[in-house]
Amino acid sequence: MDGQTAIKVEGICKSFKETKALQDINLEIKHGEIFGLIGPDGAGKTSLFRILTTLSLADSGKASVNGLDVVDGYAGIRRSIGYMPGHFALYQDLSVEENLNFYATVFGTTVAENYDTIKDIYSQIEMFKDRKARDLSGGMKQKLALCCALVHKPDVLFLDEPTTGVDAVSRKEFWAMLGRIKDSGVTIMVSTPYMDEASLCDRIALILAGKIIDKGTPADIISRYPHRLFAIRGGNMFRILKELKVHEGIIRCSSFGCECHVAVTDNGPDASSLLDILEKSGMQGCRVEAIQAGIEDCFIGLS
Amino acid sequence: MKEVTAFIKKEFMHIFRDRRTTLIVLVMPVVQIILFGFAISTEVHDAKVDIVGDPGDPSVQQVVRSIRHNRYLELGEFLNSPSEVNGRIRKGQTMAAICFEDRFDVKLAKEGTASITIISDGADPNSAQIVTSYIKGVIASEQFTVSSSMTGGSQAMRPNVQLMYNPAMNSSYNFVPGVMGLILMLICSMMTSVSIVREKEMGTLELVLVSPVKPFWIILSKLTPYLVLSVVNFISILLLAVYVMDVPVNGSLALLSLVALIFVGSSLGLGLLVSVISSTQQTAMLLCGMGLTMPTMMLSGLIFPCESMPVALQLFSDIIPAKWFIIMVKKIMIQGAGLTSIIKELGILSGMMVFLLWFSIKKFKTRLS
Amino acid sequence: METREKTVEIRNLVKKFGNFTAVNNISFDVYKGEIFGFLGANGAGKTTAIRILCGLSLPTSGEGTVAGFSINNQQEDIKKHIGYMSQRFSLYSDLKVWENIELFGGIYGLDDKQIALKTDSMLKALDLEDSRNMYVRDMPLGWKQKLAFSIAMVHDPQVVFLDEPTGGVDPVTRRNFWEMIYEAASRGVTVFVTTHYMDEAEYCDRVSVMVDGVVEALGAPAELKKLYSAANMDEVFTKIAGRAERE
Numbered sequence: 001m002d003g004q005t006a007i008k009v010e011g012i013c014k015s016f017k018e019t020k021a022l023q024d025i026n027l028e029i030k031h032g033e034i035f036g037l038i039g040p041d042g043a044g045k046t047s048l049f050r051i052l053t054t055l056s057l058a059d060s061g062k063a064s065v066n067g068l069d070v071v072d073g074y075a076g077i078r079r080s081i082g083y084m085p086g087h088f089a090l091y092q093d094l095s096v097e098e099n100l101n102f103y104a105t106v107f108g109t110t111v112a113e114n115y116d117t118i119k120d121i122y123s124q125i126e127m128f129k130d131r132k133a134r135d136l137s138g139g140m141k142q143k144l145a146l147c148c149a150l151v152h153k154p155d156v157l158f159l160d161e162p163t164t165g166v167d168a169v170s171r172k173e174f175w176a177m178l179g180r181i182k183d184s185g186v187t188i189m190v191s192t193p194y195m196d197e198a199s200l201c202d203r204i205a206l207i208l209a210g211k212i213i214d215k216g217t218p219a220d221i222i223s224r225y226p227h228r229l230f231a232i233r234g235g236n237m238f239r240i241l242k243e244l245k246v247h248e249g250i251i252r253c254s255s256f257g258c259e260c261h262v263a264v265t266d267n268g269p270d271a272s273s274l275l276d277i278l279e280k281s282g283m284q285g286c287r288v289e290a291i292q293a294g295i296e297d298c299f300i301g302l303s
Numbered sequence: 304m305k306e307v308t309a310f311i312k313k314e315f316m317h318i319f320r321d322r323r324t325t326l327i328v329l330v331m332p333v334v335q336i337i338l339f340g341f342a343i344s345t346e347v348h349d350a351k352v353d354i355v356g357d358p359g360d361p362s363v364q365q366v367v368r369s370i371r372h373n374r375y376l377e378l379g380e381f382l383n384s385p386s387e388v389n390g391r392i393r394k395g396q397t398m399a400a401i402c403f404e405d406r407f408d409v410k411l412a413k414e415g416t417a418s419i420t421i422i423s424d425g426a427d428p429n430s431a432q433i434v435t436s437y438i439k440g441v442i443a444s445e446q447f448t449v450s451s452s453m454t455g456g457s458q459a460m461r462p463n464v465q466l467m468y469n470p471a472m473n474s475s476y477n478f479v480p481g482v483m484g485l486i487l488m489l490i491c492s493m494m495t496s497v498s499i500v501r502e503k504e505m506g507t508l509e510l511v512l513v514s515p516v517k518p519f520w521i522i523l524s525k526l527t528p529y530l531v532l533s534v535v536n537f538i539s540i541l542l543l544a545v546y547v548m549d550v551p552v553n554g555s556l557a558l559l560s561l562v563a564l565i566f567v568g569s570s571l572g573l574g575l576l577v578s579v580i581s582s583t584q585q586t587a588m589l590l591c592g593m594g595l596t597m598p599t600m601m602l603s604g605l606i607f608p609c610e611s612m613p614v615a616l617q618l619f620s621d622i623i624p625a626k627w628f629i630i631m632v633k634k635i636m637i638q639g640a641g642l643t644s645i646i647k648e649l650g651i652l653s654g655m656m657v658f659l660l661w662f663s664i665k666k667f668k669t670r671l672s
Numbered sequence: 673m674e675t676r677e678k679t680v681e682i683r684n685l686v687k688k689f690g691n692f693t694a695v696n697n698i699s700f701d702v703y704k705g706e707i708f709g710f711l712g713a714n715g716a717g718k719t720t721a722i723r724i725l726c727g728l729s730l731p732t733s734g735e736g737t738v739a740g741f742s743i744n745n746q747q748e749d750i751k752k753h754i755g756y757m758s759q760r761f762s763l764y765s766d767l768k769v770w771e772n773i774e775l776f777g778g779i780y781g782l783d784d785k786q787i788a789l790k791t792d793s794m795l796k797a798l799d800l801e802d803s804r805n806m807y808v809r810d811m812p813l814g815w816k817q818k819l820a821f822s823i824a825m826v827h828d829p830q831v832v833f834l835d836e837p838t839g840g841v842d843p844v845t846r847r848n849f850w851e852m853i854y855e856a857a858s859r860g861v862t863v864f865v866t867t868h869y870m871d872e873a874e875y876c877d878r879v880s881v882m883v884d885g886v887v888e889a890l891g892a893p894a895e896l897k898k899l900y901s902a903a904n905m906d907e908v909f910t911k912i913a914g915r916a917e918r919e
Contacts, residue, residue: 019810040842041813053513079515089506093320094313105309106514138714148510165759165839167713168870168906169913193840194869208842237875238854254847257871257904258893300843 005067006031006156006187007052012061014047021047023210025061029189029203034182036201037191038295044210045191046086049160052189053083066155079107082154082186084145086161092134096125096144099133100151107152117184118147121177139170146177150186157181159190163197175200195296206299213302218295225293225301227251227263230271235278235286243281244274254300261297306516310524317498318528328494332486332536336543339478350434353379353391356403362411363403369441376437385422392424399423399434401442479544480632484625485599486540487533487563488570493591495529495574500587503578522667526571533567544636553639559632562645565652566628572659573624579666599625627652677704679831679862680725682743685734687720694720696885697734702878704830707853707863709873712882713913718866719835721882725864726833727751739830752780755824755832759839762820765809769800772808773823780827794822814845821852825861832856834865838872850875870906879905881912888912 007029014022022044029035037045050056052065054074062069068076090099100122104111115122125143128136133144142162149157159178163171175197182188190201198204198218205215214221232240240260244253249268254261262274269277271288278286293301318324352370356363358381370376379397382388388400402420404410411417421438423431502508511521537560544550552559573595581587602612602620612620620626627648634640634648642649680702687695695717702708712718723729725738727747736743739753763772770791777787795801798818808816817837824832834853838846850872857863857877865876873879873893880890889896889912893905902908 040845041840043842055509055512075515078513081513083510083513085506085509087506089510091313091317091507092505093317098313098316102309102313103510103514106306106511106516108306108515161840165714165836165868167868167913168909169713171868172910193842195843238851241851254843255850255871255875257874296843303842303844 004030006033006065007035007189008062008064009048009052010062012048012051012058012063014044014051014056014058020210022051022058025212027205027212027215029187031187032182032185033202034178034188034190034200036198036204037189037207038193038195038198038204038299039191039207040193042209043207045207046160047210048207049083049158049189049191053081053158054078080155082149082152082157084149084157084159084162086164088141088145090133090141090145090148093132095130095132096136097129099144100147103148104151109152111151114151114153117153118150120180121150122147138166139173142166142170142174143177146174150181154186156187156189159188161191161193163192163194171197195294195299198295204295206295206302208299208303214298221295221298222293225298227265227301228268228270229291229293229297230262230264230274230288231256231291232260232262232274232278233258233287235283239283240278240286243278243283247277252300254297256294256296261291263297263301306514307520307524310516310521311527314498314525314528318494318532324494328490328532329535331489332482332540333543335482335486336479336540336548339482348375349377350375350398350430350437351377351379351396352434352438353382353388353397353400354403355382355385355388355400356407360403360408362408366401366442373437373441376434376441385420388422392422398430399438401438476550476633476637479540479548479550480629480636481603483537483540483544483563483632484566484603484628485596486536487567487628488573488599488625489591489596490533490536491529491567491570492574492577492595493588494532495526495571496577496581496587496591497584498529499525499575499578500581500584504583518667519664522575522664526575529571529574530567533563533570537563537567550636552636554635554641558642558645559635562628562631562635562649562652565649565656566624569624569652569656569659572656572663575663575667576659579663579668598623602626603629624652624655627655678702679704679706679740680708680736680738680864682725682736683734685721685724685736686732687717687724687729688732693885695724695731698882698885698887699734700880700887700890702831702862702864704862705857705860706878707857707865707876709876709879710864710866710882711873711879711909711913712866716882716913717885718882722833722835722864722866725750726754726756752827753830755827755829756835757820757824757832757837758835759817759837763808763816763823766807768805768807769795769811769819770804772819773826776823777826782827790826794826798822812845814841814848817841818845818849818852821849825856829861831862831864834863836866836868838867838869846872870904870909873905873909881909883913 005028007027009025009027012022012025013020025048037048039045047056051058051070052063054070054077057071064070064073065077066080070077091102094102100111104114121143125140125147128140133141136144146162149159163174166174171194178188178190178200201218203215203217204221206213206221214224237255237258237260241253241255244250244260244262247269249265251263251265253263271290274288275286318328354363354367358364358367367378370378379391379400382391382400385400385402388397388402391397391400400422402422404418407417419442421435423435425431499508502511512518541552545552574591577587577590577594581590602616603623603625631645631648631652634645678701682701683699685695685698686693698721710718710722720729724731724743725736727738727743727750730747731743738750741749741753743750764775767775773791773794774787777790782790791804795804800815800819803811808819811819821834821837838849841849846869853863853865853875867873876893878890878892879896880887882888889899889908891899896908897904900908900911902911
């Protein structure tokens with residue numbers, strides 16, 4: 001194992017009764033990168049996080065964090081990682097400051113000692129330090145949880161769906177904070193169901209139904225997209241979808257906000273013939289242009 | 304070590320920030336004692352007792368005098384024949400009647416024995432039994448004076464039940480040890496298990512387990528606050544018992560405290576076990592309420608005496624820690640028994656404590672699944 | 673536009689909790705068959721407003737009607753004529769698929785015959801005929817949400833409120849879900865939906881953005897993009913909600 005690798009996952013499998021939560025997962029996460037595990041709820045993200053944070057045992061396969069095995073070296077791992085579970089897991093009846101002090105002490109440190117590590121985030125909620133955690137807004141709770149996960153200066157930070165249910169603006173702020181944490185040398189493994197957050201990670205893995213369906217840098221994954229892709233703007237989205245779905249040479253069309261993305265085979269229709277099809281069925285004024293795929297196109301293509 | 308103190312401090316914050324929990328923990332013992340002591344008391348106060356017999360008889364006069372002096376009984380009317388008693392009981396004018404045989408003193412002097420009949424209201428068997436035993440007590444104490452003043456010897460009068468240690472049948476003697484057992488068990492098992500399961504539900508246990516603090520210390524710091532609270536409760540119940548309920552502590556206070564501590568230990572073990580089994584606070588509450596409290600109330604001898612249970616239930620009651628605790632508390636507080644006479648029960652309870660704590664700590668998962 | 677039938681009409685709605693004003697004087701109309709996106713940052717007052725519209729909470733002041741009934745004094749009638757589905761609570765996971773349909777059908781006063789018919793047609797439409805005896809907890813999230821949506825419509829409500837219906841759902845199922853929304857709207861059902869996916873905001877006929885208890889912007893996605901000179905709804909939202917004072 002070389003010094004570059006922070007987290008290594010080899011052939012991890014995990015089942016709950018009949019459900020195969022994880023099937024043969026292999027990943028390698030480098031020191032100092034933001035690694036995104038991207039997939040919908042129920043794909044197995046939390047199961048994998050629990051195995052890596054030593055909270056749960058895999059049925060088979062091996063995994064290590066910072067060179068320590070997740071089974072044999074669990075005590076060492078627990079000392080060097082920070083973890084933010086998917087749900088808000090702080091003491092609701094304790095104040096902001098009390099929560100932070102508690103986690104600092106439990107991890108054998110003090111807030112003062114590591115104030116630099118959390119200053120950037122804590123300063124945003126410090127004015128509410130006497131407020132009970134239950135009275136905080138979603139965004140502030142999230143910041144407090146992040147502070148608590150960071151307060152002992154971990155080498156590796158595990159964030160399980162930190163942005164689920166958070167509005168678009170707060171999500172952007174959160175990712176900006178992650179970027180600064182990464183710059184201080186912390187390895188971050190983060191999971192998210194939002195495909196648009198993929199581009200903010202250094203490398204990602206797409207996970208669906210317990211399997212990794214693709215992994216690499218976002219650019220790698222996009223470059224592997226196998227089809228030609230067109231975006232159609234204007235006109236009634238759901239009429240366009242209905243019309244094009246049945247057409248030959250069209251693999252798939254999906255709505256993307258105000259656009260409709262159409263994946264076509266190599267000898268399928270091009271931009272002008274797509275426009276023809278639409279106009280023939282009475283939809284005027286649409287614009288069609290060839291585009292590059294995004295992560296969400298890739299995910300849809302792979303699922 | 305600092306981790307553990309931080310943990311314990313946090314636990315106390317949970318308790319005192321939730322007004323309901325604080326109330327349960329600190330007020331419940333007092334309320335229970337008062338409730339049992341005054342409202343649900345099985346004692347009978349100022350029960351009217353009629354006398355059938357010649358008011359001029361010296362024996363009758365002596366019995367009348369002691370009924371007048373008895374704080375639980377009150378003198379009713381003098382009746383001429385036992386046939387009048389029925390009507391008076393039915394109308395609720397009296398609780399019971401003492402019927403002296405015709406020409407009681409004469410017969411006693413001549414034949415050396417004479418009979419007394421006690422009639423009481425069997426429609427209310429509990430009170431009837433208690434009043435009857437009060438009367439028996441009165442007559443029994445009278446027996447000595449009566450017989451000493453006469454030549455008939457000590458067998459002169461028949462009823463001779465003697466209640467040692469609790470002549471007045473003060474029901475506090477029964478419920479104080481019982482309530483003490485119940486409350487210590489509730490605080491230790493229910494509060495402990497609910498507080499651990501709450502962290503499970505909230506997901507905070509996940510975070511704490513990921514920390515370098517060893518699970519054993521997490522358990523210890525979860526148990527400590529409830530141990531402390533039990534001590535507070537033990538002291539408050541004891542103070543109430545002695546100063547409000549007039550229950551004596553005849554035996555050694557140190558021994559009593561030791562017994563209580565061992566019982567608290569076994570209850571904490573039970574609480575931990577419940578928290579291992581249950582995944583929601585409701586399950587933990589139900590398990591403690593139905594699975595621990597009910598059997599303790601029913602089978603530990605608090606309400607029904609163990610001796611009158613079917614053999615199967617008696618055997619089952621043997622595995623309830625509270626039963627042994629209550630037996631020992633009664634022996635120490637009321638009989639003033641020493642270590643030697645409770646050694647068997649103490650051994651059983653200590654064994655239970657060690658097993659429960661060992662088993663539940665072993666079963667406590669250091670991981671989630 | 674003005675000639676269309678209004679199914680939701682809100683005037684000067686205010687809701688205060690103590691001295692905190694969660695909803696501060698909002699007014700808007702929603703028309704029959706419209707897909708109305710109700711956006712806002714966390715804590716902007718969306719949930720409070722939706723609770724009032726669903727008849728679960730009374731406004732401090734202001735008035736309005738939902739499905740023709742007053743939010744001030746006909747709350748029970750409102751509940752009978754709307755459907756509600758939220759991401760957090762939708763179905764009983766320890767009941768089977770058909771049992772959930774039967775339960776909610778019963779709750780909304782359908783008789784046995786109607787329930788039987790509804791169950792069959794619903795399972796067919798969702799392609800769940802083979803799964804009628806499946807426990808809801810064993811279903812993938814996407815299926816669950818689609819079933820929950822259908823069940824929210826079991827009594828043919830005039831308005832259906834969807835609170836983050838697609839949170840955490842995979843991209844393909846998310847799009848299927850929106851096709852169901854479109855289908856419902858085309859049948860004349862008014863759809864009132866909240867979401868954190870800004871691409872979904874584009875699918876709405878009109879969108880309102882709440883900031884600090886006030887409706888800061890209201891209009892068709894195209895209008896809003898033009899107004900805020902933004903390329904997409906994400907930018908629009910960032911520009912509007914980024915000004916929020918309170919959290």
